[in-house]
Amino acid sequence: MDIKLEPNKFELESTTVWSFPERGDWATHCGVYRGNWSPYIPRNIILRYSQPNEWILDQFLGSGTTLVEAKLLDRNAIGVDINEQSILLSNQNLNFQCNTKTQQIIKKGDARNLSFITNESMDLICTHPPYADIINYSQSLDGDLSLLGVDEFIHQMNNVAREAYRILKKGRVCAVMMGDIRNKGCVVPLGFQVMNCFLNAKFKTKEIVIKEQHNCKSTKFWKKQHISFLLLAHEYIFIFIK
Numbered sequence: 529m530d531i532k533l534e535p536n537k538f539e540l541e542s543t544t545v546w547s548f549p550e551r552g553d554w555a556t557h558c559g560v561y562r563g564n565w566s567p568y569i570p571r572n573i574i575l576r577y578s579q580p581n582e583w584i585l586d587q588f589l590g591s592g593t594t595l596v597e598a599k600l601l602d603r604n605a606i607g608v609d610i611n612e613q614s615i616l617l618s619n620q621n622l623n624f625q626c627n628t629k630t631q632q633i634i635k636k637g638d639a640r641n642l643s644f645i646t647n648e649s650m651d652l653i654c655t656h657p658p659y660a661d662i663i664n665y666s667q668s669l670d671g672d673l674s675l676l677g678v679d680e681f682i683h684q685m686n687n688v689a690r691e692a693y694r695i696l697k698k699g700r701v702c703a704v705m706m707g708d709i710r711n712k713g714c715v716v717p718l719g720f721q722v723m724n725c726f727l728n729a730k731f732k733t734k735e736i737v738i739k740e741q742h743n744c745k746s747t748k749f750w751k752k753q754h755i756s757f758l759l760l761a762h763e764y765i766f767i768f769i770k
């Protein structure tokens with residue numbers, strides 16, 4: 529069966545505010561994997577910051593959205609996730625025909641230790657880590673960063689950032705999406721804390737994009753409550769450069 533391999537209308541984003549009310553349903557994309565990102569996000573990042581046949585890494589693979597876009601846009605890619613379920617789902621999602629000679633490699637592994645990838649070999653990193661313990665991707669999987677409280681999560685994200693810096697070529701981009709969280713009525717600025725991990729690892733900030741959040745599962749619930757705070761409705765996409 530023929531499937532639609534690209535969005536109906538696509539224009540490369542040109543400002544620092546991005547919003548995709550329709551999340552995107554071309555190729556094998558769908559919103560089923562909890563917390564997955566809209567394919568418009570990796571599509572924008574890949575087109576703006578890489579060339580055909582280059583190598584892209586997503587070390588928090590999830591359902592494989594980034595690798596599906598890499599395949600459609602003729603880029604080689606490596607996807608890594610700690611969870612076997614993600615590996616199975618990503619393999620399924622990459623199982624479609626399109627006209628490319630590139631390869632997309634999926635590996636079970638830990639974003640903090642990518643020793644199978646050599647120094648300065650990647651042309652682009654395009655990734656979407658968990659947001660501390662907001663969505664748990666496993667019950668008790670060793671190394672699953674989605675199970676950690678904020679302090680330990682930030683501690684571990686320093687290791688993720690150092691490993692990202694090691695494998696990226698000089699002058700190239702590492703794009704990371706991260707959101708803030710709320711605790712007891714106050715905002716925990718997880719986004720900027722994660723940004724600092726990448727700055728500590730010697731990256732520079734090329735852009736900070738505000739991404740409007742749509743279709744958030746808990747929004748309806750919170751709108752009905754009498755709450756004295758604003759609903760968080762944005763995430764950050766940090767565009768770091770080495």
Ligand SMILES: C[S@@+](CC[C@H](N)C(=O)[O-])C[C@H]1O[C@@H](n2cnc3c(N)ncnc32)[C@H](O)[C@@H]1O
Pocket residue numbers: 561563564565566587588589590591592593594608609610611614637638639640655656657658659665671672673674
């Ligand atoms: C927000 S999801 C990624 C969603 C992805 N962008 C998509 O569109 O499907 C984060 C992923 O990070 C994975 N993860 C958690 N800890 C990890 C680690 N230490 N190394 C690699 N992956 C990890 C989780 O299993 C989860 O699949």
